[in-house]
Amino acid sequence: MAASCVHLAFLLCFMIPATIASPRSLRESPADASWxxxxxxxxxxxxxxxxxxxxxxxxxxxxxxxxxxxxxxxxxxxxxxxxxxxxxxxxxxxxxxxxxxxxxxxxxxxxxxxxxxxxxxxxxxxxxxxxxxxxxxxxxxxxxxxxxxxxxxxxxxxxxxxxxxxxxxxxxxxxxxxxxxxxxxxxxxxRPPPATAPADLVVPVSRALPPNGGGLWYQIQSATDVQSTSVALPSNTYRAVLELYVSSHGDDESWYTNQPGYRNGPFREVTVRVDGVLAGAAWPFPVIYPGGIYPLLWRPVAPIGSFNLPTYDVELTPLLGKLLDGKAHEFGFAVTNALDVWYVGANLHLWLDPGSTTTTAGLTSYVAPPANAASSQSGDPVDTHYQATANRTFSATGWVKSSYGNITTNATQTFGLEYTLTFETLDRTTVARAGVSATDHAGGVLYTEQTRRSFPLGWIYEQGRLTVTHGLDETTVAAGRWWTGPGYRSVRITQSSVVEDEEGGGKAWGVRQAYRYEATDGCYLRNVTSSGYGVVSDHSNKVCVKGGAVRATSAGDGAVRAALPAVAGAGKAAGLVRN
CATH class of the missing domain: 2.60.120.230 (Jelly Rolls)
Known part of the structure; x- marks a missing residue:
């Protein structure tokens, strides 16, 4: 196998790109090319x-x-x-x-x-x-x-x-x-309830424009690269949340498909550091850009999250004890196993005490063991199986004394990755859990929010047909005296994109996507099927039916994976691919 074909993520390059190179293999124009x-x-x-x-x-x-x-x-x-x-x-x-x-x-x-x-x-x-x-x-x-x-x-x-x-x-x-x-x-x-309404102040943690221009994001170019800036917090801050924006490009655009031992493997973690100390992390959603893997897979339905990239919140409130001294502190960003280049930026959301000019804070517990990552490879030289796993836990607890009283905040994060790659298939799932709870001096719950995200991604290539399945499953449960938003919120998205060879050397392609939003304040369903550049069906509904095939529940990762084959199989029923 040629060196350029070692990376199976490039679509089994000795099988598929031969058709990519042929001009007539791509249906580049819809029926009416004037529009x-x-x-x-x-x-x-x-x-x-x-x-x-x-x-x-x-x-x-x-x-x-x-x-x-x-x-x-x-x-x-x-x-x-x-x-x-x-x-x-x-x-x-x-x-x-x-x-x-x-x-x-x-x-x-x-x-x-x-x-x-x-x-x-x-x-x-x-x-x-x-x-x-x-x-x-x-x-x-x-x-x-x-x-x-x-x-x-x-x-x-x-x-x-x-x-x-x-x-x-x-x-x-x-x-x-x-x-x-x-x-x-x-x-x-x-005045809205404290701590859970939009922040009183949003402080950018972004790059100043260099002389040659470009975006305001930091550029992380290697696994050892740390980009940072100094920020001084107002003295009356009583809650702080860092919102992360991340995206992968260049050599790391398709990091999530890397086989172990190639291009630093399939595990990436964005870490946030305050004065060099780990303050939290984000395991990125595997965003596929509209030209990624195989461009026809995403026409006209774009990959999940590609037009509006997701962000990731890191609760910094337990660490306010070291940040409220009136001095500037270094906020740094790094990407584990990174290759050139990642764009990283952040916004610091701060809640300020209207009843005082100064708050005091302290850290009571901090647990941040290193992330664990492992990989293996089967000994079969013909049908090699690659496997990788990773996990991380983080927890911090601190108190803040303000005009609202003495509030104790606990923030936790747990992450897990499972990855399997064979010659024809990829199957990976990332699960990320985050929790924050704030209690008063008597132990009463002011607000609590628990979020679980699952990111399944897979593909299978067989008999000239490539099927890519992609998903996002996010559930948030929140409560407390200060909480005014939905107590339950769930978003579940499954996407299956298919491209296959046609007689005569052309390509047929299509997408089937199911979107389900369900919350205590309402719900929304949408199912879309496309074939070529045309939309075959597009149905939406504001009423959620219990017992539906993609019902948002507290089920585990197996529920997400079970839904994906059904979505992929719908391509045949819609005439997207041929037997």
């Missing part, structure tokens, strides 16, 4: 709470991205919309804030990474689609209510970076509009 194709990521609509007014919509920026790689971002002056000022200008007047990215591109182009920042705080990171020659159009809507204090703070600068390269082969220029939609509370805004 752009609408690409989309399956998601739920964002609806404001009852009694809200709006939307009040403001176009923040409209620009084009041609040859923009390593150049400064496009910028625009930002001021809070007039409707917010008319409502008193307070962040608490915002019931829902939605940031909309709408873009078009005519002409062939690759998928590119973009980011949106306000005052240096990252609001959105995503990938563009990989457009066919006839062009594309797509939109992303993200709930940015948690940045309400930033949106209401006053004049600032909006920055948008999209590193695009244009040449005779890839002439596509991306044209983008960024719009903010605000929904406001009709009743006079009152």
């Amino acid at each position: 752009p194709t609408t690409f989309f990521e399956v998601d739920r609509p964002l609806r404001p709470p009852s009694g809200s007014s709006g939307p009040c919509s403001t176009l923040l920026l409209s620009t084009s991205f041609g040859s923009t790689f390593a150049k400064p971002p496009a910028t625009a002056a930002y001021s809070p919309p007039r409707c917010l000022a008319a409502a008193g200008g307070r962040a608490s007047a915002i019931s829902l804030a939605v940031l909309e990215w709408h873009a078009t591109c005519r002409g062939a182009q690759l998928d590119r990474t973009f980011g949106v920042w306000l005052g240096g705080a990252e609001l959105l990171r995503g990938s563009t689609a990989a457009p066919p020659p006839n062009g594309i159009v797509w939109s992303v809507s993200k709930d940015v209510t948690r940045y309400a204090s930033l949106l209401a703070a006053g004049r600032s600068t909006l920055a948008v970076y999209l590193g695009n390269l244009v040449n005779s082969t890839l002439p596509g220029v991306y044209h983008a509009n960024v719009t903010l939609h605000l929904y406001l509370r009709r009743a006079p805004a009152t």
